[in-house]
Amino acid sequence: MIEIKGLNKVFRTEEVETAAINNISLQVEKGEFVAIMGPSGCGKSTLLNILGMLDSPTSGKYYLDGVEVGHMKESERTETRKGKLGFVFQSFN
Template identity: 95%
Template structure:
């Protein structure tokens, strides 16, 4: 599903040039759950942004489902990721002025799905995430765990081929964090490919494979032996 070759990302200012990603090559198979780990500043989030087509590499190749997408124009990247990639962030990124139903419905609106179909898919997804009883509530009326369930519902409602999660339990206590990881694990068991950035070794143990980065490079790749799966 994902194949990157010799990927580089350089950030430049007038005085400084910083290599955030340095000649990374790796593959993620369909249905795999991959955790990316490493110290702060090692390039984890930069790599995830490129995989999500929120940014483009300076050089190298990025293939998603067999199509080279790394060097598309911004408008092409936006069109390509619609309906294919779901995002889950540490900060939830919910719109406070919208209730739960409206937040989850938003990506379907962008995809120009007809209203009746949007309603059906949102209701099914909220029930699937066990947050349907909060459909009319606003983000400020929810706990952190509930907000992350809504964020996952928003990612899942488009039926993506890939979910990218950036520190999905970073703002949660241990109990809510465990619930969120079990939700992601269940989605993966149902066939969704997941790539997750995390500092937590416990969260990483839910993955099939753990990729460790340092200074923008892959230093190790190990298969998870956790019994959590």
């Protein structure tokens, strides 16, 4: 199961702060099929990178099978990813 609560991701440079995703809450139960759709630049890839533990949220909570994973260390994310997630990339990786 995936559950996110109040998830935010902000990208910062010295001059600009950009909110890529803002206060998203979502719950996906085991066996559910979900499509994430929207126009270019709306934060779909950012959200999927966080859900795939390739990136961390700026704030908010992310639970995978009941375990909070949004702020895990990279080594912990790697171990969790190996056992619980799979990826189908749009381009060859």
